[in-house]
Amino acid sequence: xxxxxxxxxxxxxTRGQQVTLSCSPISGHRSVSWYQQTxxxxxxxxxxxxxxxxxxxxxxPGRFSGRQFSNSRSEMNVSTLELGDSALYLCxxxxxxxxxxxxxxxxxxxxxxVV
Amino acid sequence: xxxxxxxxxxxxVSEGTPVLLRCNYSSSYSPSLFWYVxxxxxxxxxxxxxxxxxxxxxxxxxxxxxxxxxxxxxxLTKPSAHMSDAAEYFCVVSAGGQGGKLIFGQGTExxxxx
Numbered sequence: 001x002x003x004x005x006x007x008x009x010x011x012x013x014t015r016g017q018q019v020t021l022s023c024s025p026i027s028g029h030r031s032v033s034w035y036q037q038t039x040x041x042x043x044x045x046x047x048x049x050x051x052x053x054x055x056x057x058x059x060x061p062g063r064f065s066g067r068q069f070s071n072s073r074s075e076m077n078v079s080t081l082e083l084g085d086s087a088l089y090l091c092x093x094x095x096x097x098x099x100x101x102x103x104x105x106x107x108x109x110x111x112x113x114v115v
Numbered sequence: 116x117x118x119x120x121x122x123x124x125x126x127x128v129s130e131g132t133p134v135l136l137r138c139n140y141s142s143s144y145s146p147s148l149f150w151y152v153x154x155x156x157x158x159x160x161x162x163x164x165x166x167x168x169x170x171x172x173x174x175x176x177x178x179x180x181x182x183x184x185x186x187x188x189x190x191l192t193k194p195s196a197h198m199s200d201a202a203e204y205f206c207v208v209s210a211g212g213q214g215g216k217l218i219f220g221q222g223t224e225x226x227x228x229x
Binding site: 002032033035038040042043044045048050055056090092093094096102103104105106107108109 | 147149151157158159160161164181189210215216217218219220221222
């Protein structure tokens with residue numbers, strides 16, 4: 001069965017612009033989480049969506065937002081881009097049980113460069 | 116709060132020798148722990164998962180990890196390294212009761228010399 005799919009894989013944006021990244025989870029998975037990976041900060045949790053509702057949120061400014069559709073596909077948006085937003089953005093999906101035993105699968109990521 | 120500390124930022128081994136990547140965790144209750152691997156320019160692949168069943172967990176590609184509560188450790192091992200094992204490895208703890216939220220260690224880069 002298909003894995004987690006992220007689009008686009010690579011993109012370059014200019015400071016001040018906005019960007020939308022898309023994620024299609026594994027079929028049957030209802031939870032989608034987003035992570036930012038940078039050399040300096042490592043992997044940091046952005047937010048999680050479950051059944052179209054944001055269930056968890058990390059410590060990122062309001063410029064970072066997301067949503068989930070009824071088919072569990074998710075998008076994240078970053079507005080007013082800053083140079084420091086350059087990163088690999090990873091999407092992950094799971095069945096979404098609240099207990100901590102979920103197996104979480106990651107996509108290949110979207111590489112964002114802000115110039 | 117949960118956290119993980121990977122004790123080595125870089126480990127170098129020769130092909131055919133054992134691999135040991137060290138991880139300590141902090142958790143206020145019984146945690147779920149994971150090891151993920153990331154090859155260059157790739158996403159994260161799950162190696163193995165501990166969720167309070169057996170303390171010795173076997174994963175893919177010959178990797179295994181042992182959960183030691185008394186030492187709050189979850190070290191990753193492999194008896195014999197292959198060149199293809201060269202990658203970044205992340206020890207991860209689940210933020211309990213919060214579904215899809217994972218807390219990552221800083222990563223250990225594994226180099227394998229011929």
